[in-house]
Amino acid sequence: MSDDFEERVFKGLYDDFTSYIGHDSYMLRRSCESPIEIMLGLAILSVGFMRGGDCHIVLMNFVSDRILDGGSYYLVPQYNITVGDDRCRSDFAIFEQGQPAPLMIIECDGHDFHERTKRQAARDRRRDRAFQAAGLPILRFTGSEIYADPCECAREVFRMLDR
Numbered sequence: 001m002s003d004d005f006e007e008r009v010f011k012g013l014y015d016d017f018t019s020y021i022g023h024d025s026y027m028l029r030r031s032c033e034s035p036i037e038i039m040l041g042l043a044i045l046s047v048g049f050m051r052g053g054d055c056h057i058v059l060m061n062f063v064s065d066r067i068l069d070g071g072s073y074y075l076v077p078q079y080n081i082t083v084g085d086d087r088c089r090s091d092f093a094i095f096e097q098g099q100p101a102p103l104m105i106i107e108c109d110g111h112d113f114h115e116r117t118k119r120q121a122a123r124d125r126r127r128d129r130a131f132q133a134a135g136l137p138i139l140r141f142t143g144s145e146i147y148a149d150p151c152e153c154a155r156e157v158f159r160m161l162d163r
Helices: 003-021 023-031 035-050 060-066 118-133 143-148 150-162
Strands: 055-057 073-083 086-096 104-109 138-142
Touching (some): 023 035, 035 073, 035 086, 035 143, 035 150, 073 118, 104 143, 104 150, 138 143, 138 150, 143 150
Parallel strands (some): 055 073, 104 138
Antiparallel strands (some): 073 086, 086 104
């Protein structure tokens, strides 16, 4: 897939999703580290909006201030968690309104940073074990899954939340 094609697809998705979620899209774009994170985050917020406006973005340093207002779920990009001696950062954490701990961790596995080398694979497994030790379910999506259908990935997130 060419960079030009990816940029056009991303731009189209960004414009479409932004019409649903407004200012949250700006906050998301500022806080994510890759286009696939932005795409999935936009899809989660948009699908949440279409379900009745029940998902909002909260930047990590505002979690404690905003966790009690607004919708049912909060999407927190670049969420840091410490489990024992391990400090890990997830691409996203989802919180439920009024709850201090996340309900789930979401990872976006682009080819450049995941599974390309043994070191990358070992890092991901170590992080998965730390999240699991904290009792947090992890949803991992490949970059290809996100590019192919970000809304289906988002619907999968909500199906898991609905259980």
